[in-house]
Amino acid sequence: MLAVLDLAGSDARTTEDIFTGVSQSMPLGRVFGGQVLAQAIVAAERTLPDERIVHSMHGYFLRPGDSAKGITFAVDRIHDGRSFSTRRTQAFQDGVPIFSMIASFQDEDPGVDHQADMPVGIPGPDELPDIESHLKGLHPMSKRLFTDRPIDLRHVPGPIYLAADDTRRPHQAVWVKVRRPITDDPAVHRAALAYLSDLTIQESILRAHGLSWATPGLKVASLDHAMWWHRFGRADEWMLYAQESPSARGGRGLATGRIYSAEGTLLASVAQEIMVRTPADGGGRPA
Numbered sequence: 001m002l003a004v005l006d007l008a009g010s011d012a013r014t015t016e017d018i019f020t021g022v023s024q025s026m027p028l029g030r031v032f033g034g035q036v037l038a039q040a041i042v043a044a045e046r047t048l049p050d051e052r053i054v055h056s057m058h059g060y061f062l063r064p065g066d067s068a069k070g071i072t073f074a075v076d077r078i079h080d081g082r083s084f085s086t087r088r089t090q091a092f093q094d095g096v097p098i099f100s101m102i103a104s105f106q107d108e109d110p111g112v113d114h115q116a117d118m119p120v121g122i123p124g125p126d127e128l129p130d131i132e133s134h135l136k137g138l139h140p141m142s143k144r145l146f147t148d149r150p151i152d153l154r155h156v157p158g159p160i161y162l163a164a165d166d167t168r169r170p171h172q173a174v175w176v177k178v179r180r181p182i183t184d185d186p187a188v189h190r191a192a193l194a195y196l197s198d199l200t201i202q203e204s205i206l207r208a209h210g211l212s213w214a215t216p217g218l219k220v221a222s223l224d225h226a227m228w229w230h231r232f233g234r235a236d237e238w239m240l241y242a243q244e245s246p247s248a249r250g251g252r253g254l255a256t257g258r259i260y261s262a263e264g265t266l267l268a269s270v271a272q273e274i275m276v277r278t279p280a281d282g283g284g285r286p287a
Contacts, residue, residue: 044105
């Protein structure tokens with residue numbers, strides 16, 4: 001993860017805002033969405049001074065990326081004000097955009113402060129089984145989708161990788177963190193938070209309809225992604241990602257999430273809309 005976030009290119013003191021990056025090797029050959037949105041944030045931050053940090057982003061996944069190829073990131077300096085800056089980042093492969101994002105950055109300022117409380121009654125990560133215990137009997141190549149991730153996950157009530165949730169609840173909670181300690185650089189932790197924000201958020205939609213990732217004929221694709229960073233938190237310490245789906249209609253589902261530190265500090269909020277199709281509703285059609 002750290003390697004793919006280390007983009008090559010210019011910095012804030014130049015005017016050539018073109019950056020290049022590589023992708024993690026993926027068993028199915030498609031770029032992980034969280035990777036490209038985190039890289040887009042890193043590219044935009046390279047055009048700004050260190051004290052101006054990201055607080056929001058809105059992005060669209062335009063085409064599936066090829067994880068065997070490099071990615072080029074082009075940043076447009078839309079606006080620089082006294083307290084805020086706006087950047088647009090587009091990610092390209094083979095000359096066509098695969099992801100487009102606009103993000104806003106702000107200097108740290110004092111002001112009003114409140115937050116929604118962390119959900120209560122949720123078992124801690126040390127009380128839950130690790131991911132390996134849920135993958136028994138899975139083909140080794142399929143296991144790589146989960147075990148090769150740089151992120152550790154603990155689901156509440158349990159993952160839906162192989163079997164659906166019988167209760168059909170449109171919500172879940174996931175403990176999440178980077179598997180090993182990383183640098184103290186706050187910018188890296190913000191990018192890592194973006195990276196992991198695209199993991200599991202789709203599952204509250206699937207749970208609402210009794211679907212698992214292994215449902216025959218299921219097709220899921222992220223359409224867009226929005227994120228707001230509220231407070232700093234370390235991505236290599238356990239965080240609770242509370243997720244729910246308020247609506248699904250017309251082959252699209254909306255999921256929202258809040259990311260809390262283990263101590264209950266609200267670190268970020270996330271929203272994502274996905275395409276979700278099953279054989280019963282025409283799952284074979286292209287996106």
